[in-house]
Amino acid sequence: MEKNVTYIALFAALIAVLGLVPQISLASGVPITAQSLGVMLCGTVLGAKRGGLAVLLFVGLVALGLPLLSGGRGGLGVFSSPTVGFVIGFPVAAFVAGLVVEKTRAAIGLAAFAGALVGGVLVLYLFGITGMALVLGKSWPAASLLVGAYIPGDLIKAAMAGFITQGLAKLRPEAVLSRA
Amino acid sequence: MLTLTSPFETPLHRVPAGVKLAALAGLSVGLFSLQSLWMVLAATVGLALLYLSFGLGFARFGAAMLRPLWPFFLVLGLWHLWLGEWAAGLLIGARMLVAVGLANLVTMTTRLDDMIAVVERAAAPLARLGMQPRVLAVAIALVIRFTPVLMDKAQQLGQAWRARSAQRVNWRIVLPISLMALDDADRVAEAIRARGGL
Numbered sequence: 001m002e003k004n005v006t007y008i009a010l011f012a013a014l015i016a017v018l019g020l021v022p023q024i025s026l027a028s029g030v031p032i033t034a035q036s037l038g039v040m041l042c043g044t045v046l047g048a049k050r051g052g053l054a055v056l057l058f059v060g061l062v063a064l065g066l067p068l069l070s071g072g073r074g075g076l077g078v079f080s081s082p083t084v085g086f087v088i089g090f091p092v093a094a095f096v097a098g099l100v101v102e103k104t105r106a107a108i109g110l111a112a113f114a115g116a117l118v119g120g121v122l123v124l125y126l127f128g129i130t131g132m133a134l135v136l137g138k139s140w141p142a143a144s145l146l147v148g149a150y151i152p153g154d155l156i157k158a159a160m161a162g163f164i165t166q167g168l169a170k171l172r173p174e175a176v177l178s179r180a
Numbered sequence: 181m182l183t184l185t186s187p188f189e190t191p192l193h194r195v196p197a198g199v200k201l202a203a204l205a206g207l208s209v210g211l212f213s214l215q216s217l218w219m220v221l222a223a224t225v226g227l228a229l230l231y232l233s234f235g236l237g238f239a240r241f242g243a244a245m246l247r248p249l250w251p252f253f254l255v256l257g258l259w260h261l262w263l264g265e266w267a268a269g270l271l272i273g274a275r276m277l278v279a280v281g282l283a284n285l286v287t288m289t290t291r292l293d294d295m296i297a298v299v300e301r302a303a304a305p306l307a308r309l310g311m312q313p314r315v316l317a318v319a320i321a322l323v324i325r326f327t328p329v330l331m332d333k334a335q336q337l338g339q340a341w342r343a344r345s346a347q348r349v350n351w352r353i354v355l356p357i358s359l360m361a362l363d364d365a366d367r368v369a370e371a372i373r374a375r376g377g378l
């Protein structure tokens with residue numbers, strides 16, 4: 001019980017830290033926000049239920065007014081802005097990513113990559129694009145054009161989530177709860 | 181940790197959090213049922229005057245919180261100018277501005293403790309489903325405490341990286357940061373159990 005709560009809380013903090021750390025850049029030096037990487041890791045490392053709850057806790061704290069989203073954004077205004085779909089989709093993305101890792105028998109790195117791809121990219125963008133279409137009063141294809149530029153970066157993050165989950169499974173096999 | 185609550189005291193700070201949240205919900209629903217451009221523009225002006233009535237410092241803080249919206253105003257502007265439907269674009273943009281501005285107003289005038297108190301009251305019925313409000317309170321406190329702790333550790337890792345490597349810090353640093361989160365979670369769980377558990 002205690003372990004469940006602390007894992008959920010510390011991973012919620014991890015998402016916040018990954019959104020605030022400015023130093024992460026891709027090989028080419030392009031700065032990226034690693035926040036969605038944090039969401040993917042919650043699912044692939046903690047599994048569907050705990051991962052989803054960790055991200056839900058994070059989103060809840062954003063709603064309460066903590067500036068934990070990348071760029072120091074937060075508060076209730078986030079839920080009226082065009083990016084609302086992504087924030088609401090975060091917990092679902094982690095849940096689905098965790099579910100994929102739990103239900104497949106592939107090697108952990110590969111399963112985590114697949115989970116991050118399905119949950120952290122596919123599901124997340126379904127939510128994100130729908131939210132943007134609703135708030136901006138645009139059609140779904142038009143809204144998807146607006147966010148399309150970010151998809152390649154998130155595909156790369158899914159690969160990173162795979163490598164990092166694999167690394168964690170090697171270093172702390174008992175802590176990777178999605179396969180415990 | 182820093183919150184988004186405004187340091188400038190306003191009369192709204194003294195209104196109970198639950199009342200503000202209910203008013204926000206009601207006003208947001210009302211706002212999205214407004215179809216007349218002039219009513220939405222009137223609401224925009226009204227909200228701006230409300231912010232200004234709380235002082236210039238408060239209004240400036242509020243404007244800064246709206247800054248992340250500008251790319252969307254740009255997109256809306258270009259889109260609707262291109263289609264020649266400027267009125268529709270103005271309606272959508274102004275409505276978004278008012279909706280976000282109203283929500284920010286609640287965040288800016290409500291202290292974190294008051295928000296957490298509302299959540300705990302709202303979560304109280306969940307106790308019957310086995311979800312103890314105390315557990316939620318501990319989880320919230322842990323995130324608030326450990327975000328700056330983990331942030332410090334991440335920065336130290338970044339410095340260590342730069343001291344030893346000519347390469348720029350890249351995504352590989354996320355692995356040791358995650359490892360620290362896992363190990364901290366284990367240690368905190370042990371500490372809580374040693375003190376009698378949750």
